[in-house]
Amino acid sequence: MTDIYELLARHAPEIPRKRIGRLLTDTSEFMNIQYGDVIALDGRHFLVLRDEKERSFGVEDPKYWVKRCRELETGERKILKLVFYERFPVSLGSMEIECYRSPRKEARILDLVRGDGRFMQGYSRDDDAGNTVRVLDVVQGELLSLAIDRLEADHKTYFFELLPDILDKFCAACGAIEFLHLHGENHGDIRRDHLWLEHGTGNYVWIDFDYTYEFHESPFGLDIFGLGNLLLFVCGKKFCTTFNMVRPEFDGKNDVTFEAADFSMLFKNRLANLRKVYPYVPMALNNVLMHFSAATEVFYATVGELLEELQPCADLIRRG
Amino acid sequence: MNPKKILIAVDASDNAARAVDYVAQLLTDTTTFDVTVLYIERPPNRDFFPSDAEWIKAGVAQEEHIRAFLEESRQKLAATGLPQASVNVAYIPHCQSPVHQSAEFCSLGTSIARDILQFQQSGGFGTLVIGRRGVSRAEEFLFGSVTTKVTHLAKDCTVWVVQ
Numbered sequence: 001m002t003d004i005y006e007l008l009a010r011h012a013p014e015i016p017r018k019r020i021g022r023l024l025t026d027t028s029e030f031m032n033i034q035y036g037d038v039i040a041l042d043g044r045h046f047l048v049l050r051d052e053k054e055r056s057f058g059v060e061d062p063k064y065w066v067k068r069c070r071e072l073e074t075g076e077r078k079i080l081k082l083v084f085y086e087r088f089p090v091s092l093g094s095m096e097i098e099c100y101r102s103p104r105k106e107a108r109i110l111d112l113v114r115g116d117g118r119f120m121q122g123y124s125r126d127d128d129a130g131n132t133v134r135v136l137d138v139v140q141g142e143l144l145s146l147a148i149d150r151l152e153a154d155h156k157t158y159f160f161e162l163l164p165d166i167l168d169k170f171c172a173a174c175g176a177i178e179f180l181h182l183h184g185e186n187h188g189d190i191r192r193d194h195l196w197l198e199h200g201t202g203n204y205v206w207i208d209f210d211y212t213y214e215f216h217e218s219p220f221g222l223d224i225f226g227l228g229n230l231l232l233f234v235c236g237k238k239f240c241t242t243f244n245m246v247r248p249e250f251d252g253k254n255d256v257t258f259e260a261a262d263f264s265m266l267f268k269n270r271l272a273n274l275r276k277v278y279p280y281v282p283m284a285l286n287n288v289l290m291h292f293s294a295a296t297e298v299f300y301a302t303v304g305e306l307l308e309e310l311q312p313c314a315d316l317i318r319r320g
Numbered sequence: 321m322n323p324k325k326i327l328i329a330v331d332a333s334d335n336a337a338r339a340v341d342y343v344a345q346l347l348t349d350t351t352t353f354d355v356t357v358l359y360i361e362r363p364p365n366r367d368f369f370p371s372d373a374e375w376i377k378a379g380v381a382q383e384e385h386i387r388a389f390l391e392e393s394r395q396k397l398a399a400t401g402l403p404q405a406s407v408n409v410a411y412i413p414h415c416q417s418p419v420h421q422s423a424e425f426c427s428l429g430t431s432i433a434r435d436i437l438q439f440q441q442s443g444g445f446g447t448l449v450i451g452r453r454g455v456s457r458a459e460e461f462l463f464g465s466v467t468t469k470v471t472h473l474a475k476d477c478t479v480w481v482v483q
Binding site: 083085087092095100102104105212214216217218219221222225265266294296299 | 365366370431433457458461464466469
């Protein structure tokens with residue numbers, strides 16, 4: 001049995017002896033795994049640095065089953081996702097669905113997308129207790145939504161000068177989701193927190209594939225709706241909502257009368273009909289957005305259908 | 321297609337029970353119809369379970385529930401006066417069923433609606449009965465609806481939708 005003190009003395013001598021924890025081969029009790037512990041997995045050793053956190057609304061929510069680590073043998077930063085079976089309701093506007101975390105699903109998708117820069121990379125190994133631990137590379141970058149939000153440009157400048165390239169890349173990200181669907185998988189939780197802009201490559205990278213939900217007659221509908229939501233954000237440079245559209249700093253038309261049909265089919269305060277406040281949004285692009293509105297009579301059955309209509313829009317904007 | 325050959329597609333929901341009750345009421349004191357109650361298996365999602373043992377256990381429990389529903393439906397229909405031989409039930413397992421690993425006929429699970437229609441066509445059923453729960457348009461878009469898809473894709477048969 002490897003001795004943790006020897007291991008750390010060799011690979012991480014800066015760790016004070018009093019902070020050295022346990023050498024673990026069973027990760028079942030993930031709440032008790034903390035800084036200074038080392039997780040041994042298939043001959044590799046991962047020094048736990050901290051719990052990962054999810055940030056939303058300015059609040060940091062620790063994810064005790066996700067550990068920021070350093071692989072001792074290579075010095076690389078890794079994220080270890082430990083097994084946490086969770087079943088929880090997710091609200092989608094007025095609807096609520098039952099979601100699950102599935103380590104097995106995420107492990108399968110990691111195998112499927114190996115080497116594909118449109119997805120986070122990693123592999124899975126079972127620990128001694130049979131827990132499927134996912135060892136993930138850290139995506140070097142930031143959330144795409146934060147990068148877009150930070151751009152210092154009014155909407156019109158953003159729309160004509162920056163959005164076409166962003167749309168091209170967004171279409172590539174949609175193509176990545178189509179790839180999953182064509183292989184019988186879904187992402188399961190498409191939202192702003194799960195699409196990253198990778199520094200260096202400029203790739204849009206999907207993360208976190210462990211959510212799943214009950215099979216339905218349209219198994220990919222929820223992913224497509226998620227893409228539609230992201231598209232509303234990308235095209236608006238933000239979500240245009242009944243809250244921010246009445247503010248003095250809002251950069252779109254404000255003498256507009258809205259109807260319920262102008263808003264998202266599920267998020268009743270989120271504008272889908274962007275052309276109403278930004279009249280330069282081409283009809284073709286606005287038609288795509290309106291597929292996700294309360295007014296729509298048809299919905300995209302596949303990501304391919306969405307892409308067929310979305311892909312030409314970038315050039316349409318470039319042509320002015 | 322023989323319109324007197326009736327196929328009732330069910331899950332174990334209240335809507336499905338209403339569809340069975342409707343047909344039973346309609347056929348009371350008739351003897352010339354042939355009715356089959358069909359269930360296409362939608363097994364528990366394997367990804368939800370920590371182990372295959374738990375998945376199989378859930379699959380067995382679900383099948384027991386469904387088979388009880390089918391038997392109850394069969395009894396209701398037989399009570400109308402139809403000959404015993406004219407009332408049948410069919411349970412089509414999923415191709416990756418936790419319980420029926422090597423079924424001769426199985427559902428791929430990609431579309432329950434298409435499986436129902438394939439059964440209807442191959443069995444020569446001229447009437448297809450299916451329940452429907454009230455779903456919003458958003459729900460229908462996001463999750464799909466077996467009943468809507470059946471009504472869109474059905475050919476050479478009459479579809480009764482029981483709401």
